[in-house]
Amino acid sequence: MSMSYRKVDSLLSANASGEAREGDSLLIERGRAPLDGELALVRRGAVELLHRWCGEGDDEVVGVVIGIKRKL
């Protein structure tokens, strides 16, 4: 079980389904497959996006989002 931060850039914020915005940092849990309904950071081709996991598709899972850090 390991945790890391992933800065949200403009590209990822556009693919974040409203869950994060540019400048935020996502707290990512790596090393396990997401469960249904969990917010996951996935890689589809060259693009990274955030979406609620439903166990479908061939996306590569980067990690599960466990929290968010935002500059106030």
Place this chain on the structure above:
Amino acid sequence: MERRILHINTDDFYASVCRLRDPALRGRAVVIAGSPPRGMVVSASYEARGEGVVQGMTVSSARRLCSRGVFVPPDWQLFRRVSRAVFGVLERYSPVIEQASLDEGYIDYTGCGRLFGHVLDAGTKIKSEIARETGLAVSVGAAANKLVSHVASRTAKRAHLVDVYTGYEKPFLAPIPIDRFPIVDIGRASLLQELGISRVGDVLLFTEEIFFVCFGTWGKRLYRGAAGEDHTPVCSRLAPQERMRTEEILEPDRVSRQRLEAVLYRLAEGTGEKLRSERLLARSLVLELRYADGAEVVGKGRLSEPGSDDLRLYETLRGVFARLFTRRVRVRCLAVIVSATEPEPIQRELFVTDVARERTRYLRNTLDTLRARFPRGVAPAFGKAIT
């Protein structure tokens, strides 16, 4: 309903308040400390901390480490006034607020989302209101309980907000260094590190029973905490630990057991006086002992039955002290904290059976009245008479 607790931490509170009063201090290393050379560091700005100055250090040591630092005596009246203004803002967001200390507190935000929106939006509003009204910056931690929100705000630091989603407390806490976990004090952190437990996640490699056998109820609490469990409620009053702390910095450092026990009695008297003034009875006491070399040990003692009598508090403290004072090293500071209290029964007994206890109670109340009227010189403490 999903529980949401916010932990609000004012960044660099003491130094920031001093900078508000004196803008010339901006960008400089500020150390808030008592008068030299025996005074202790109350707080240090980020710049001073970068040079190795930490809370509890003597002023002379701090000066050696941070020669260019500005040393400012603490202005508690000003700190309290600014703190009241900060908590005044927080009160607009929830009726349940706990002030943990002058610069940090908890908000029970459960159910308040309908009024103020998501915690991220509420955090932003709180930050801008506090900045506008006091000029201070805050960090916010949001989580399902007090413990995780506290760790989250420590992670957030410097005007950030960290929101830990419910159910993910365990992976969030796992990489946190064990000495930065709020449940673990300095003494226990080094012990755990010696056992190979350097991160919070390492605790969960063992079973809860092992921790209970080794450390008692604290071990159990640590294990549950590492798993992200904490059911303590947000209490609207100031945390008893903050209200019921009595400490004495020894002048000079002492190693004589008799003299230290005399100091302990003075602390017991001070604690008893505070308890009686608030009509509370102590159930357990925590004794903090800091040696001259900076090492600190903490011990806890439970009273045989709840009470506020100086002698009974002293007997409990003396037992804890005997367990803690194991090194022949001079002691710099002793502090007593009432860790658990209960209200004093209002109804008196109609027929007094324990005459001696009733007389003692009457005597203590009379002495408290005298000390309140003539703070120094009259009704000297027993501990004072020894030293």
